[in-house]
Amino acid sequence: MKTKTKDILRIRDLALSFDTEEGEVEALDGVAFSIKNSSVSGLIGETGCGKSVTGLTILGLLDENARIKRGEIIYKRENLLTKKEEELEREIRGKEIAMIFQDPGSSLNPVFTVENQITESIKMYRNAGAKGNKEIAIEQLERVKLPDAANLLKRYPHELSGGMKQRVMIAMMLACNPSLLIADEPTTALDVSIQAQFINVLRELQSDLGTSILYITHDLAVISEICNSVSVMYAGRIVEDLPVETLFNDPIHPYTKKLVYSVPGVKTKLEDLEEIPGSVPRLINPPAGCRFHPRCDKAKAICSQETPNPVSVEPDHCVACHLISDRGGKQ
Ligand SMILES: Nc1ncnc2c1ncn2[C@@H]1O[C@H](COP(=O)(O)OP(=O)(O)OP(=O)(O)O)[C@@H](O)[C@H]1O
Ligand code: SF4
Ligand SMILES: [Mg+2]
Numbered sequence: 217m218k219t220k221t222k223d224i225l226r227i228r229d230l231a232l233s234f235d236t237e238e239g240e241v242e243a244l245d246g247v248a249f250s251i252k253n254s255s256v257s258g259l260i261g262e263t264g265c266g267k268s269v270t271g272l273t274i275l276g277l278l279d280e281n282a283r284i285k286r287g288e289i290i291y292k293r294e295n296l297l298t299k300k301e302e303e304l305e306r307e308i309r310g311k312e313i314a315m316i317f318q319d320p321g322s323s324l325n326p327v328f329t330v331e332n333q334i335t336e337s338i339k340m341y342r343n344a345g346a347k348g349n350k351e352i353a354i355e356q357l358e359r360v361k362l363p364d365a366a367n368l369l370k371r372y373p374h375e376l377s378g379g380m381k382q383r384v385m386i387a388m389m390l391a392c393n394p395s396l397l398i399a400d401e402p403t404t405a406l407d408v409s410i411q412a413q414f415i416n417v418l419r420e421l422q423s424d425l426g427t428s429i430l431y432i433t434h435d436l437a438v439i440s441e442i443c444n445s446v447s448v449m450y451a452g453r454i455v456e457d458l459p460v461e462t463l464f465n466d467p468i469h470p471y472t473k474k475l476v477y478s479v480p481g482v483k484t485k486l487e488d489l490e491e492i493p494g495s496v497p498r499l500i501n502p503p504a505g506c507r508f509h510p511r512c513d514k515a516k517a518i519c520s521q522e523t524p525n526p527v528s529v530e531p532d533h534c535v536a537c538h539l540i541s542d543r544g545g546k547q
Contacts, residue, residue, distance in 0.1 A: 223250040224428045230287030239500045243269050249447040249454050254426040258439040261449035262496050267432045271398045276304045314389035315398040324373040331369035338391045356387040360417050379410035400432040436479045448472045451497050451507035457534040468535045470514045
C-alpha cells in the first residue's frame with residue numbers, strides 16, 4: 217500500500233462507547249487527529265481520557281462490549297473500521313501497524329525463548345529459512361542496542377530486566393518493518409535511567425527508518441523529548457492539536473494550559489505549580505457541552521450547553537474551546 221498524502225493516518229469523528237451494567241461509557245466522542253508520515257505524534261491527557269482506547273481502536277483490538285458509533289480511521293487511504301477481523305490480522309497488525317504496550321512482560325510469552333518469539337514474528341512476514349531468520353533476529357536485537365544478541369536469543373523473558381524486555385518487544389515489532397508504531401505508555405514500567413535509554417533508542421530508530429510513531433503518554437517531559445506534534449485529549453475528546461514547541465510556549469486551550477503549568481520542570485518551578493481543580497469526569501453521563509466546563513475557570517454560559525467545535529488558529533494548530541471565535545482568532 218503506497219500513499220502520496222502527507223498523513224499516514226487520519227482519524228475523523230470517531231465515537232465509541234462501552235456497554236456496562238452501570239450504563240453506557242461514552243469513551244470517545246468525535247475524536248479527530250492525524251499522524252504525519254515519518255513523524256512522532258504525541259497523545260496526552262489524564263488517566264481515563266481515552267488514550268489507550270484510541271490506540272486499540274486503530275488496531276481493532278477492542279473489548280467485546282465496545283461499540284463504534286461513527287467515524288473513520290483512514291490508514292494509507294483505507295478505512296480500517298470497515299476491515300474484517302481476518303483482514304486486520306492478515307494485512308495490518310504487526311505488518312503495517314505495530315503496538316508496544318505499557319507492560320512489556322505481559323506481551324512476551326514466558327514459556328518461549330527470545331529466539332522462538334522473535335523468529336515467529338519474522339516468519340509471518342518474510343520467512344528467510346531457519347538460518348536467515350536467526351540472522352535477522354540478531355540484526356534486530358543489535359539495532360535496539362541489546363548487547364550479546366546471539367546469547368540473548370537463548371534466554372527466556374523472566375531472565376531479562378524490564379528494559380531488556382521492552383527492547384526485545386521493539387525488536388520484534390521492527391522485524392516486521394511496520395510503517396506506524398503505536399507506543400502506549402512504553403516507559404511507565406521502566407526506571408528513570410532505562411526510560412532515557414529507551415527514548416534514545418526509539419528516536420534513533422525513527423530517524424534511521426522513518427517509522428511514524430503515535431506516542432501515548434501523560435508524561436510531558438517525554439513528549440518534549442520525542443514528539444513533533446501533540447494531540448491533547450480530555451474526557452474522550454481532542455481539545456487541542458499543536459506542534460510540540462507551541463505546546464510549551466503558546467498553548468491556548470484552558471485544559472492544555474493547566475496541564476503544561478502543572479508539571480514541574482517543564483514550564484514551572486515546583487513552588488509555582490498549578491493544580492488542575494476537580495477530578496476527571498466519569499464517562500457515564502459526562503458533562504454536557506464542553507466536558508471540561510466543571511473544572512474550567514474561564515467557563516461561560518455557552519460552555520455547559522454547546523460542544524465547542526475545533527477551530528484552526530494556525531495551519532498546524534487547532535483548538536476546541538468557546539473562547540476562540542469561529543473566525544480563528546485568539547481572544
Ligand atoms: N471494556 C471496557 N468497559 C467499560 N469501560 C471501559 C472499557 N475499556 C475502557 N473503558 C473506559 O474507557 C475510558 C478510557 O479508557 P482508556 O484506557 O483509554 O484511558 P487512558 O487515557 O488510556 O488512561 P490511562 O492513562 O490510565 O492509561 C475510561 O473511562 C475507561 O474506564
Ligand atoms: S469551552 Fe468553555 S469550559 Fe471549555 S475550555 Fe473553553 S472556556 Fe473552558
Ligand atoms: Mg492507557
